[in-house]
Amino acid sequence: MKKLLVFLLPFMMFFVQGCSxxxxxxxxxxxxVVPENPIVSADGGEIxxxxxxxxxxxxxxxxxxxxxxxxxGDVDYDKEGVAIIETNHEVFVSSNNTGEERRFYIIATNKxxxxxxxxxxxxxxxx
Numbered sequence: 001m002k003k004l005l006v007f008l009l010p011f012m013m014f015f016v017q018g019c020s021x022x023x024x025x026x027x028x029x030x031x032x033v034v035p036e037n038p039i040v041s042a043d044g045g046e047i048x049x050x051x052x053x054x055x056x057x058x059x060x061x062x063x064x065x066x067x068x069x070x071x072x073g074d075v076d077y078d079k080e081g082v083a084i085i086e087t088n089h090e091v092f093v094s095s096n097n098t099g100e101e102r103r104f105y106i107i108a109t110n111k112x113x114x115x116x117x118x119x120x121x122x123x124x125x126x127x
Contacts, residue, residue: 028053030108030118033088040124044095049120051075051108052086059089062105062119068092076111096124 032038033048040047051057056076061067070090096102102124110116 028118038122042096042125042127044093047091056111057108066104
């Protein structure tokens with residue numbers, strides 16, 4: 001029995017070390033709520049997106065002047081990384097008077113690790 005324990009001990013230590021916090025379970029994702037697809041009216045208006053995240057995040061638009069956000073795009077949780085929290089966010093989109101169809105992205109970025117982000121591409125036809 002002692003020989004078996006001596007043999008298994010190094011393997012058990014390997015598996016315990018493999019469970020370190022080196023691999024994080026941080027996540028962030030987005031989806032459309034209203035409209036149900038990523039096509040926005042040429043007149044603009046309000047769209048609602050759902051963000052699921054394990055950490056505080058910031059919502060931005062890749063093009064200035066097209067979108068504004070109800071909460072300035074910042075969402076802070078009291079306890080970071082405790083669970084996945086889903087929240088709906090209102091985004092106000094300006095009308096498209098450019099004469100051309102435009103594409104823009106709404107991006108949710110983890111505030112503590114900017115490499116973790118999610119985005120949705122929206123299409124807005126011209127008036």
